[in-house]
Each structure stands twice: as C-alpha cells, then as structure tokens.
Amino acid sequence: MEHNQYDLLEVLDHIEPAELDYQQWVNVGMALEIEGYGVDVWDAWSRRDPGRYHPGECRKKWAGFHGAGSPVTGGTLVQYAREQGWTPPCDPGVALGWDDTISAEGVVVDSNWVEDKDVQEPLRWNPADELIRYLEALFEAGENVGYVVKSWQKDEKWLPADKGAYDRTAGELIEALSACGGDIGKVLGDYNSEAGAWIRFNPLDGKGVRNENVTEYRYALVESDSMEIGKQHALIRELELPVACLVHSGRKSLHAIVRIDAADYGEYRRRVDYLYDICRRNGLEIDQQNRNPSRLSRMPGVIRGSQKQFLVDTNIGKGSWEEWKEWIESVNDDLPDPEGLGDVWEQMPELAPCLIEGVLRQGHKMLIAGPSKAGKSFLLIELCIAIAEGRKWLSWQCAQGRVLYVNLELDRASCLHRFKDVYQAMGLPPEHLGNIDIWNLRGKSRPMDKLAPMLIRRAAKKNYIAVIIDPIYKVITGDENSADQMANFCNQFDKVCTELKVATIYCHHHSKGSQGGKKSMDRASGSGVFARDPDAMLDMIELELSEDVLKAEENKAVCAACKQYLDAHFKWEDDLSEDDLCSAYQMMNYCENLLDKWQWLNLQRIVEEAKKRARGLTAWRIEGTLREFPKFPAVNAWFSYPVHQMDTVGVLGDIQPEAEMPxxxxxxxxxxxxxxxxxxxxxxxxxxxxxxxxxxxxxxxxxxxxxxxxxxxxxxxxxxxxxxxxxxxxxxxxx
Incomplete structure (x- = not known):
C-alpha cells in the first residue's frame, strides 16, 4: 500500500489539525492506532490546534478504536497530507525500505562533527531593554503584539493561563517600556517568576490570537527540547538560518524566530514545512508542534525559575528567506568540480557512440521542427522503426536498440495502426518489434516537469537508447516565448538524457505567419531556446512544386502502375524501349492493346488512384543545425502518405523553398x-x-x-x- 512507502510520523508533520473537521481528526487517531502508534503521538499532534484541543479527549476516543469494523489506515494520513499541499519526497511507484535515505538534498552540515557553541547570559541585565530590542527587531510600530503573562501549573509544568493581550501596538509597548525604569510588570502586568512569560512573534489584527488573526506571515519558531543547548546554538548558526531574534527560553532550549516572509497562509505552511525538513535533515531535532503562525514563544526580559529568558542575538544567519533557501540549494547543487585539461589531454574520454550517423550521438537531444502537415509524427515513427531494425532513416544509418515512443496526441488504436502502416509502407519486415515500446498518454499527459520523473521511473532498467516525445506542445510548462521558462522546460529533457543515458528526440511546430527571411533555427515557435538547446536540430520546410514537376511525378506514377499490373498478371516480354517504359502515353497505349475489356477498366481505376496520389505528394527540404558534427547538405524528401522517401533523382534540388523567398x-x-x-x-x-x-x-x-x-x-x-x-x-x- 502507498502509505507503507513513507514514514507516517513525517507525513503527520505535514497535516495541520486546525485544517481538519472533527471526523477527519478522529480518522487520524484511528489510522495511527491501526498502524501501531501510541495515543501519545495523536495527543501531541492534536496539541497543534490549541483552540480545539481538550486534555484527555484523545485517550477517551482511543479506547473505542480497537476492533472497529471499518478501520482507517495510514493511507488516509497520506491523503490528508497531499490535500494540504504535501508533495511526497519520492515517486509513489518506487518502494523504499524504512531505513533508506530518500535524498541528501538540503544537507549542509554533519551534526556529528559540529562542536557545541556556548550561550552567554547578558552581563548587564535590563529586562525592559531586552524586550524593546525584541520588539524593534520583529514589529513595525503600528502592529499589534500578542503576549501572555498569566500562567497555571499542570503536572509540574507551567502553561499560559489565557489568550493574554493582543490589542497593543509595538510602538505603544516600546514607549511604555522605555519609561518603566526596568520594571516590565508595570507595562505588561505582573508575571509568575517560576513560570516566565510568553509573546507571539507575528503581528495580529487586534481581534484575537488564532491563525486567522495574523496579519503578516513573517516568522516561524524553531525550537528543540531534546538536544543540548550548545548543540542547538551551533546548528542554528551552521545552518545560517535567517534568524531575526534568538531567545534563551530560561530552561533547556533556544527559540529561534526565523524569517519566513510568506505572502499568505498557504505559502507560510509550505515554507515552514521546508524549514523544518531542512533542520531535521541536518540533525536539528525540533519541536514539530510549533508550526502555527500565532504560536507563543518565550518572552525575553523575564525570569523563569532561577534563570533568565534573554535575547541571545538578533539578525544572524542569512538576511532573508530567499537568500537562505538559495544558499541551501546551492550547497547541494550536485555539480561536478572543475577539472584541468592537462590531466586528461593524453587520455581523452570516449565520445558517445552515434545514434544517427553524422547527426546525433546517444545520450544527446534532437529537435525536429516544421509546419503542420509536414508529417513530423510519421517522420518520428519512421525513426523509431529505423532504430529498432538498425536501418537507415532518410539518408542516415541508425544504431540498433530499444526505443520508447511517448505518444501524447493520438488515441491508442490510431497510434498502433500508424506504426503498422509505416512499417508496411517502408517495406521492412517487422523482425524486431520487441525493440519498440509505446507509452500512450493522450488525455493523461502531465507538464514536462511532472512527466519527466514518471518517465524516468518507467524507463529505468529498460535499456532504451532513445526516447521520442511527440509532440512537446502537449507538455510545455510556462510561456513558450519566455527564454527563462523555456530554459527550465528544456532542462527536463536533460534530466531524461542524464538519468536514463538515452537520446531524447522531440518535435515542435513552426511559428505562425510567413517564414520568409528567417534562418532555419529561428522558425520554431516560441523562444529561441527551443532551437539553441538541443545538440541537433532538423528543420523541415516545404518546397513549392510547379505544375511541370507534378506532371512529371504523375507520369512516373502511371508508368509504375502499368508495369506493376503487367508483372502481376502477365509473363510479358519486354518489347518496349527504355523510353517507352518512361512514357505514360506509351505504357497506357501498350496496355490498352494487350488487355481485355475488364482488365483495361481495372487498370484505368488503378492508374487514376496513382495519379491522385502523385498529385497529393508534398516535397520537403530538411536542414540541420548540429553541435557535434559538421553541417550536412540539405536533404530533400517526398512525403507520400504515410512515409517520407528520399529524392534520389534530384528533381527537388533546384527548387527554392517558398518560405525562404521574401x-x-x-x-x-x-x-x-x-x-x-x-x-x-x-x-x-x-x-x-x-x-x-x-x-x-x-x-x-x-x-x-x-x-x-x-x-x-x-x-x-x-x-x-x-x-x-x-x-x-x-x-x-x-x-
């Protein structure tokens, strides 16, 4: 089952109880019970919704779960996490063991080698000054601040006794604290020195203290109760967390108020999930209950038992969320180190073998661009067959091997029939059909950034030498006229090439309007990235056929039809001259005298079909822009449905493409x-x-x-x- 592929405790971290209704909350408990977890896990998670949490309620419900007729399983937790925006760390189709490491992404320090960093109490204790510095670091003067000074004791633990105050601005508090002579009780009210006091780190609307009362999703709390405080301190600094304020809790933890700067609650949750995940991966064991933006944290400037709650530092680490996240990702960029040319000069690495002789190497990328009705899909199917059979494609020899054809446009039946039609039209015996796999995705395709990992997973261990994607407009992500967005899109093809060690081949359409005056690599629709990214680009442009050329092709078609009919029905002696065999008039005249009435009528029907096909011919010039090979002379080909055939005679060589004329x-x-x-x-x-x-x-x-x-x-x-x-x-x- 899907949930067996994830750590359910990690999945639970990505579910906010405040976002669930009562029955869903109960379902979470049932799922944890059936999967072998204890009630304490459910209870600790439920505390993350303090507005609805009631002590003891989880234990009462838990007792009734055992033996339920329709138990809820861990898959429900995965579903709830997905609905709240969680993306699994790996594709669900890849089964991992419980001890497997999913990814090293985001690991920037080895906690085993980080030395503890001492935390020094302030030499001069000024409670009001401590709190003023905290307020100035986190709030604008006109923003409302929430805080709690009243407390109550439960099981020898002091807890906030009420919602506290939430309608005073930071400016008002700073002004009052500046005039209180160091006695913050005059400003906030007296607090219990055994319990300490609490403060909320995000500004409020002055109407309440729930998540919906938060006006700016600016900060998140990172706290650990399970590590030595010196180790916490060291890891917070080693991770370069963008900490606005670092507060000593007065006991065994530090409270890091980390810059999140989210636009809304959804982005806040995603960023906090990312923050907590990075901390966990780097050995900072943090309290998972502190995700709420309206969460209370320890207030600096008060006494807690025999110790002080004080401000350790402000504005440490990176200056913003964006800067920190970019740094985290750059440290794990998995890029190779530079190498000296002198080290490899005498032992150069072998070049990848050719997939298409003189055009494309294995493991590289190729784009085929052309207008509509150019038969680009047929050309790609012809390439599939040429690779599978180890034959020529147009004028180029192909290496033989397995190929995956990703069909995004045709329904399954049409695609399969098209392969068979092309095989037969090419005149090739289907001796290696096992070398061709077809992935039919019409109506089921995904954007390329989502499709690439799915493709990689399915193609792994299949030993393909080529993956052909037809067409790419179905999977384009972003604006095709945007260079940066299309660069990111094209990077997905690099991933396929790199992960599978295959050539990736795809087709794209020409831009609308006249192509006159454009270079071949500038005709593809959208950003120039399309043409400049692949290692090889083949561009197709139509040749305008004159009436004389069409008549000549019609003449050849009639002659071929007559000869084929005679060969099939007669042991006729070749009593026609070479010139006669190339003349439609002479061939038809000869047949009319030789055939009986019904044979003649049948041949006339065949000849009319041949003429119709000849008139339906289109002609194409294929030009190449290559990165690995010298430029080849333009290739001319006919498209006679359903295949392209080389112009072996050279009749198309002198025709100038219409699109190249102004x-x-x-x-x-x-x-x-x-x-x-x-x-x-x-x-x-x-x-x-x-x-x-x-x-x-x-x-x-x-x-x-x-x-x-x-x-x-x-x-x-x-x-x-x-x-x-x-x-x-x-x-x-x-x-």
Missing amino acids: PWKRAMDKRKPKEQKAKERKESIATAYDACTTDGKVTVSDLAEYLGVTEKTIRNRLKEHGGFVIDDSEVRKKT
Whole structure:
C-alpha cells in the first residue's frame, strides 16, 4: 500500500489539525492506532490546534478504536497530507525500505562533527531593554503584539493561563517600556517568576490570537527540547538560518524566530514545512508542534525559575528567506568540480557512440521542427522503426536498440495502426518489434516537469537508447516565448538524457505567419531556446512544386502502375524501349492493346488512384543545425502518405523553398497583369521604406538590401512610385 512507502510520523508533520473537521481528526487517531502508534503521538499532534484541543479527549476516543469494523489506515494520513499541499519526497511507484535515505538534498552540515557553541547570559541585565530590542527587531510600530503573562501549573509544568493581550501596538509597548525604569510588570502586568512569560512573534489584527488573526506571515519558531543547548546554538548558526531574534527560553532550549516572509497562509505552511525538513535533515531535532503562525514563544526580559529568558542575538544567519533557501540549494547543487585539461589531454574520454550517423550521438537531444502537415509524427515513427531494425532513416544509418515512443496526441488504436502502416509502407519486415515500446498518454499527459520523473521511473532498467516525445506542445510548462521558462522546460529533457543515458528526440511546430527571411533555427515557435538547446536540430520546410514537376511525378506514377499490373498478371516480354517504359502515353497505349475489356477498366481505376496520389505528394527540404558534427547538405524528401522517401533523382534540388523567398519576390515570380505588378512594386517600396525608418534615415542601399535587389532597381522603382525624393543617396518622402 502507498502509505507503507513513507514514514507516517513525517507525513503527520505535514497535516495541520486546525485544517481538519472533527471526523477527519478522529480518522487520524484511528489510522495511527491501526498502524501501531501510541495515543501519545495523536495527543501531541492534536496539541497543534490549541483552540480545539481538550486534555484527555484523545485517550477517551482511543479506547473505542480497537476492533472497529471499518478501520482507517495510514493511507488516509497520506491523503490528508497531499490535500494540504504535501508533495511526497519520492515517486509513489518506487518502494523504499524504512531505513533508506530518500535524498541528501538540503544537507549542509554533519551534526556529528559540529562542536557545541556556548550561550552567554547578558552581563548587564535590563529586562525592559531586552524586550524593546525584541520588539524593534520583529514589529513595525503600528502592529499589534500578542503576549501572555498569566500562567497555571499542570503536572509540574507551567502553561499560559489565557489568550493574554493582543490589542497593543509595538510602538505603544516600546514607549511604555522605555519609561518603566526596568520594571516590565508595570507595562505588561505582573508575571509568575517560576513560570516566565510568553509573546507571539507575528503581528495580529487586534481581534484575537488564532491563525486567522495574523496579519503578516513573517516568522516561524524553531525550537528543540531534546538536544543540548550548545548543540542547538551551533546548528542554528551552521545552518545560517535567517534568524531575526534568538531567545534563551530560561530552561533547556533556544527559540529561534526565523524569517519566513510568506505572502499568505498557504505559502507560510509550505515554507515552514521546508524549514523544518531542512533542520531535521541536518540533525536539528525540533519541536514539530510549533508550526502555527500565532504560536507563543518565550518572552525575553523575564525570569523563569532561577534563570533568565534573554535575547541571545538578533539578525544572524542569512538576511532573508530567499537568500537562505538559495544558499541551501546551492550547497547541494550536485555539480561536478572543475577539472584541468592537462590531466586528461593524453587520455581523452570516449565520445558517445552515434545514434544517427553524422547527426546525433546517444545520450544527446534532437529537435525536429516544421509546419503542420509536414508529417513530423510519421517522420518520428519512421525513426523509431529505423532504430529498432538498425536501418537507415532518410539518408542516415541508425544504431540498433530499444526505443520508447511517448505518444501524447493520438488515441491508442490510431497510434498502433500508424506504426503498422509505416512499417508496411517502408517495406521492412517487422523482425524486431520487441525493440519498440509505446507509452500512450493522450488525455493523461502531465507538464514536462511532472512527466519527466514518471518517465524516468518507467524507463529505468529498460535499456532504451532513445526516447521520442511527440509532440512537446502537449507538455510545455510556462510561456513558450519566455527564454527563462523555456530554459527550465528544456532542462527536463536533460534530466531524461542524464538519468536514463538515452537520446531524447522531440518535435515542435513552426511559428505562425510567413517564414520568409528567417534562418532555419529561428522558425520554431516560441523562444529561441527551443532551437539553441538541443545538440541537433532538423528543420523541415516545404518546397513549392510547379505544375511541370507534378506532371512529371504523375507520369512516373502511371508508368509504375502499368508495369506493376503487367508483372502481376502477365509473363510479358519486354518489347518496349527504355523510353517507352518512361512514357505514360506509351505504357497506357501498350496496355490498352494487350488487355481485355475488364482488365483495361481495372487498370484505368488503378492508374487514376496513382495519379491522385502523385498529385497529393508534398516535397520537403530538411536542414540541420548540429553541435557535434559538421553541417550536412540539405536533404530533400517526398512525403507520400504515410512515409517520407528520399529524392534520389534530384528533381527537388533546384527548387527554392517558398518560405525562404521574401513576400515581394514570391508575388513577382508569379505571372500577373502588368498593372498589378506595378502596384505591387509601389507597395513593396513603401513597405520597405517604413521598415527601414525604424533605424533612422533611409538610404538607397538600405532599401536594396531589404528587398534583395540592386541599387539601380531601387532608383527606378522610387522614380516609378513618385512619392519619394533621393538626396545624395538618402531617401525621403515628398512633403
């Protein structure tokens, strides 16, 4: 069961009793009883809600739990903790032993090697001054302060007798204390010197002392009753806790008032949980009952028995919560140490083997970018099959091994059928289907920062050499136009590569609008991080096919259909010339004379289908931006559903991609009426002038560079336009 994977006492630390209703509170007790814990655990935890805690009530309820018909188990505690924002320290799917160390994150000191640090009483005892320094360190002058001076005794222990005062401001108290002559009883009221006195460290609204009366979630209490006070002192300082005030309790503990600076109660709880967890990991055994923001702490400047409650220090450790948390995380950054190049010059480490020859190494990242309808998903499925079978993908040889395809877009049936269709279209026998695993997540995907650890857990020990994620827009976290957010997003792919030692391959779409004038690595939608982060980027751009090219492909398709039909039905002699075999007219004429009526009708139907497929062909140019290998010549391929096929003839080599032409040139290249061409020339000049004015004055050479023509052409067009003047190569609009 899930709860067996966690320390239930740690889980209980993340449940606030004040957030539960009565039945849920009872359920916690039942769960602890059934899991073998004692009533004292339930009672100690219940004390964290002093407003509803009643001494002895836990023991009365406990007696009735034994033998309950439908016992509540520890899983309920895990559920309550999750509902209150707790995140388990490890994925629930990974079973850990009770003595396993979950993580070393946050460990900055070894408590076994920390020497005790003495705590010195103040040489000059001025009670009022002690309390004034405390108030000045924690409160603004106009903020209400809560404190309790009355006490009562239970089992030889002195406890606060009431809610105390909570409607006086820090400024009022400081003014009164400054004039009391050191007798704080005149200001606060007399207290029992055997019991001491208490004060609340967060400001209140003046209406009560519950959590909802706290106006600023500024501080939290760190206290330990189970360690030597010198050890407490040393660890608090070694941990660099952002302590605003450190108070000696007058007995066996220090009270550290730690800066939390939370925006609301939810953030306060999360930060306090983090604080307590770091303290626990570093050997500072703290009292878990002190989480409430309205908690009472020991007041400096009073006597408790034979000792003083005094202010040990103020403003120690880091200056803020953010600074402290950043320091904690930086100490545990698990980054490698720098190494000297001279140490490895003669014994260089081996490079990772190639996954895709000349394009991508194993353990690296690759992005495929392209517009819609480019067949990117089919291209990735083709890559899966090429890796599984150890075959070529487009023009590149692939290493053979196991691959995981993460399907985020297709329903399960469609995805599986697509794999089978691509296998058959590629003409490959499915000899190594066991090398392909498919993780179907349509409708169940998570943001990449949540998906990455789940993927890593499932892929561990599977010996994959590649993980393919299709497509990434389904798992993007944050704004895709934000460089820092996308850098964090791309880091998740690094985690997959590092943890699994696999290549991670994913696809992304082009940005909307014309791609004219853009470099291949700048066409992907969103931040440039997408293109600059991976080790290899392949960009697909469509080639605009002319009518002549389409007719040529149609002719080839007809010839191939005729030959295939003849081979299937006849032992025909090759009585056609090589030229005839490449002519649709000659092939159809030959077949019409050879076939009977029904055969001829059947062939005509097949030929029409072939023509339709030929007309449906799209052509693509694939360019690469590589980090590990030299740039390769652009690769041209046809996409004939459902596979891409290399242009082995070279018919696509001379076609310029439409998206690489500026808009004005695409218009000029098409045959249009003379009047329309003149109009477009005028518009192109006006558009170019407006674009160039953003940099200041506009010259003839600026316009020529923008439009990609000569300066002579620009001068002619400016003259034709009539709305501009040229003054020593500077172009201005006529006024």
